[in-house]
Amino acid sequence: MSSDFMPLRPSWVEVDLSAIENNARLLAQIAAPADLLTMVKANAYGHGAVETSRAALRGGANWLGVYAMGEGVELRRANIDAPILVVGPTQPEYARIGVEQHLTLTIFSMEQARAISDAARELSVRAHVHLKVDTGMARLGVMPEQAVDFARAVRELPDIEIEGVFTHFAMADTPDAFGIQGWGIEYTQKQFERFRSVIAALENAGIDLRYRHCANSPATLNLAEARFNLVRSGILLYGLDPSPEVPQPYGFRPALSFKTQVALVKIVPTGTYVSYGATFRTERPTHLAVLMVGYGDGFRRKPNYGEVLVHGKRAPIVGRVCMDQTMIDVTDIEGVQAGDEVVLIGRQGQEEIRAEEVAEKLGTNNYETVTTISARVERRYV
Incomplete structure (x- = not known):
């Protein structure tokens, strides 16, 4: 970048x-x-x-x-x-x-x-x-x-x-x-x-x-x-579906991607508790990547939120999303380092996370998923 x-x-x-x-x-x-x-x-x-x-x-x-x-x-x-x-x-x-x-x-x-x-x-x-x-x-x-x-x-x-x-x-x-x-x-x-x-x-x-x-x-x-x-x-x-029961016709294209960066990658031992509330505990030596995004940006705070894309692969979110930071497990993805781009909604390589997928995991709809991305997140037009 x-x-x-x-x-x-x-x-x-x-x-x-x-x-x-x-x-x-x-x-x-x-x-x-x-x-x-x-x-x-x-x-x-x-x-x-x-x-x-x-x-x-x-x-x-x-x-x-x-x-x-x-x-x-x-x-x-x-x-x-x-x-x-x-x-x-x-x-x-x-x-x-x-x-x-x-x-x-x-x-x-x-x-x-x-x-x-x-x-x-x-x-x-x-x-x-x-x-x-x-x-x-x-x-x-x-x-x-x-x-x-x-x-x-x-x-x-x-x-x-x-x-x-x-x-x-x-x-x-x-x-x-x-x-x-x-x-x-x-x-x-x-x-x-x-x-x-x-x-x-x-x-x-x-x-x-x-x-x-x-x-x-x-x-x-x-x-x-x-x-x-x-x-x-x-x-x-x-370019979003009106609802799961009413999908969009062929030809419509999602317009929005939500992205962040890796701030730090660290290796933590087995048994490490991650984030507030100690809701997640590592079961192996784990490569954790700390992301510079949180619920203050509209990236919702919920355990088991889902996954993000790094190097074109899916990485699970671990622990609770914080106001400004989120942790993911990148143990199985080689070469992740500070500054790498991470996709929260959108496409990276051959993988894609749609707003509808995020909404389903959150128990809401795609309208709320994109509308609640906060004002402090910069909008860039491509």
Whole structure:
């Protein structure tokens, strides 16, 4: 590794922007003729929001989606002028910022709508908003039976236009649930029918909205009728499986690799306890490599975490992951020394550790695995 590439904090994430572009291009092809909104909330699922957004737009995305208004402002400050939908709540005291930044805001209360209308009137502009409907997540959104009256009330306000209506599926990534085959599919279909009923009721009331969207990544793949004229895809943009039950189609490529370095290699005798809690004891003279990564970097603290790649081979993690350091057994891998590159997620040689593998060992999902890589880990774009 060249000295120019040696980070001050010796753990880093590499993001393959060509993979992001490729995945966006594939999503746009699947979604067509609908437009594509790619979700870049939570720092683009840990990949870095600004560069990921630019790559997604180059690949064919029409919209970007974020959760918080501040995430949208970050993109605007990076001179990204594509339409941005803020899917999270609009705090009335910050409505003016959202309108100033030409963000498309989500509404589900009259307090929000009035604040946005007031801000737009003060700025002499017309604000665009999307109406969120709760069809079965029990999170944000108006209830389906309230949607028409709510939309009518909003339309009475000046300088605010309801441009779209959307909902979010709870089970599109889980076809089977509770041991019942097809339960998740049935639940998703019920949500979809509720959403279609809301659209029909709005149209019957003379409220014809430009955008209707409910298809997340798994629904984009498996429920074509839910694509309407805009799809919202997150996890597939990053080349990750929507769930173990809904694998990605051929051609999508993981964009993220998580890497660190060896700080020290030492030989310890049989019977040596390793790390906090003495949860691991060596059963032979062992070559231990100490890695410069820990749970402070988002490399989760859990016994039996799994394996990492060194010299293209798998090495087991031994003992508990510390805040800044992790120990691995490299007894069976020749020539490991300080400064060697170690892959935590990604490919090295012929071996690969996918985010899905790490998630399974941790008892979580791949979304959390990549999103929780901490801010102190440098993002590098290749």
